[in-house]
Amino acid sequence: MDEAQIELAARLRLAVGRLHRRIRIDGRESIPPLQLSTLVTVEQHGPLRLSDLARREAVSAPTMSRVLAALDEQGLVVRAVDPQDARGVRITLSEKGAAALATVRSHRTALVARRLTRLSEDQRTTLREALPALEALLVDERDIC
Template structure:
């Protein structure tokens, strides 16, 4: 056990002690752990891109080229907000804009090579941060985490409507 394990255990107990079912407790503990780990990675990573810009780049990389309206919908922001995000990314050379062949008034946004390089940099940095944190775990904890990965990955799959 590390020097902070008592503090983490007390915090987890305080957050989860009010739940009636074991499933509720598991859900609360998982939410807390994932949220705190995500926050820790963002803080320790000190990335040069704000979260919405980074998320937008990832979305365009995965699904692109996309129209501004589709990006705004997927990121859960207004079109004017997405327009500002894309302007900033465009100024930094992270995205390219091209006419939409299906609609002369529309523009499709794709990730540029600079944007792909930035995404690789951020991913490598985040992977290194997590790797250093994994080094803190003993063999049993690492094995448990590795065994839990398929279940965690299954949680990522969107619900079917």
């Protein structure tokens, strides 16, 4: 890897990280980051068992248990008996959870849209053209093989 590629990687990491942090701070969501991430994971991959959620979120089972208790208390998830194992529970997103995610997404999109108005038309065009490359960075290396 050459110096130019290392510099590009560092600048991109810094810009994306700071933009993400600004969106989180400006968003002032009432849902903490791990709970929000868990809701998204359940939406995308659910229904899931607690152990699967913990693995996907890279936290311990006791931590995920606390997260799910908080989400359940707020009515954002639904726990149902696992049809393949009566001792297990599968977690799905409730209607209230789906609505909460939609609200957060809408609010965060509006925050980014306001920031985009600060850019020139040429800068917005450059970003639009860069989106396929940025989206390609999101593909997990395990998914390529």
